[in-house]
Amino acid sequence: MRIVIFGANGGTGRHLTRLAMDAGHTVVAVTRQPDSFPISGAALTVAGADVRDADAVSRVVDGADAVLSTLGVTFTREPVDTYSTGTTNIIGAMRARGVQRLAVVSSSAIGDYPGRAGAPFALRLAQPVISNIFGKTLYADMRRMEAIVADSGLHWTIVRPSGLFDLPYVTKYVAGQNDPIGAFTSRTDLADYLLKLAAAPDAGSTVTISTTVDTPSMWQLLRREAFKSA
Numbered sequence: 001m002r003i004v005i006f007g008a009n010g011g012t013g014r015h016l017t018r019l020a021m022d023a024g025h026t027v028v029a030v031t032r033q034p035d036s037f038p039i040s041g042a043a044l045t046v047a048g049a050d051v052r053d054a055d056a057v058s059r060v061v062d063g064a065d066a067v068l069s070t071l072g073v074t075f076t077r078e079p080v081d082t083y084s085t086g087t088t089n090i091i092g093a094m095r096a097r098g099v100q101r102l103a104v105v106s107s108s109a110i111g112d113y114p115g116r117a118g119a120p121f122a123l124r125l126a127q128p129v130i131s132n133i134f135g136k137t138l139y140a141d142m143r144r145m146e147a148i149v150a151d152s153g154l155h156w157t158i159v160r161p162s163g164l165f166d167l168p169y170v171t172k173y174v175a176g177q178n179d180p181i182g183a184f185t186s187r188t189d190l191a192d193y194l195l196k197l198a199a200a201p202d203a204g205s206t207v208t209i210s211t212t213v214d215t216p217s218m219w220q221l222l223r224r225e226a227f228k229s230a
Contacts (some may be wrong), residue, residue, distance in 0.1 A: 003198055004028040004061055006090060007070035009037055011166065012105065015191035016070060017044070023056055023195065030060050051086030058093040066101035066198035067094060070191075080137045083145035090198055093150045100155045103197045105190065106146055108160040108180045108208055110139050118182040118212070150204065157197050158206040161185035165216050175209040184215040 003020050007013045008029035017039050020027045026043050034048035049056035051071065065092060073082050087104060094102060097214060149156050162185045173189040174181050187212050 001065040001198060002026045002028070002063055003195075004030060004064040004067045005070065006067070006086065007072055007105075008031045008046075008229075009033060009069055010072045012072070012164070012187045012190050012194075013070040014039065015188050016068060016194055018196050019191050020198075025198075026141075028060055028064070051082070051089060054089045055093060057086075057089045058096060059094040061090070061099055062097050064094075064097070064099045066103070066133045067099060068194050068198060069102070069104040069107070070194070075138055077137060079118045080141040081144075083141045084148060087145045087148050091148065091154065092226075094154060095152075101198060101201055102149065102152070103157040103159060103194055103202075104145065104149055105194070106142050106158050106206075107139065108162045110142050110146070111160055111206075113208075114178040115179040116181070117179070119180075143215060155201040155203050157202045159190070159194065159197070160208045161190050162207065162208075162210060163212075164190070167211070171211055171213050173209055173211050175207060177205055177207050179191070180208045181210040181212055182215060185209050186211045186214075216219050 002027050005013055005016055005027060009031035017027055017029050019023050021041050021043050024077050028045045028047050029037060030047045030049050031037055034046045037046045047060045049060050051057060069090060071083060071086055073080055146158050149158055162180050162183050164185055164187055167186040168189050170188050170192045175193050190209055193209050
């Protein structure tokens with residue numbers, strides 16, 4: 001497959017690029033800073049493009065079998081439109097180029113999951129502060145992105161991880177159309193799941209992914225991860 005990855009220079013995007021190449025796929029890694037991209041290989045094209053540039057997005061999407069978006073924005077109280085604007089350009093390019101398969105990363109923080117199991121008490125204390133203060137504008141734009149994707153007419157999947165953290169390996173994570181478990185998702189697990197979705201056309205669904213082993217504490221996550229991008 002020829003897989004185009006937006007947000008490829010972020011933590012999840014780099015894992016996804018490596019996994020896709022290891023699996024024998026041809027990869028187009030899209031980043032605004034191609035000179036700093038740390039991965040190379042015969043099956044890899046590093047494309048310097050800004051997701052806000054519709055023409056540039058159209059060029060890199062051409063010939064793709066699947067498009068995976070791991071776009072990420074750090075928490076800010078300033079207005080955010082990277083997710084919605086970027087995804088609008090991606091979808092427009094896919095329609096124009098006849099590409100159907102799309103999976104995007106969102107967040108479980110924008111969903112209501114009353115049946116969530118294993119969530120630490122600290123999450124219930126911290127989540128309102130994160131969602132309504134530090135991440136208010138970011139999550140609002142994620143909601144706009146999700147609406148745009150759901151209305152795209154493509155074969156789409158919206159993936160909602162929980163608090164992202166780093167592990168050097170893939171675990172036996174839990175993913176699908178179910179409530180999250182616990183409070184965490186490793187970037188390696190998220191990348192692995194996205195790669196599986198690339199080869200599994202979907203008529204349209206919103207899914208979650210949860211890492212249930214070797215997870216940090218909630219306070220460790222807040223200290224180390226809250227201001228990192230996907």
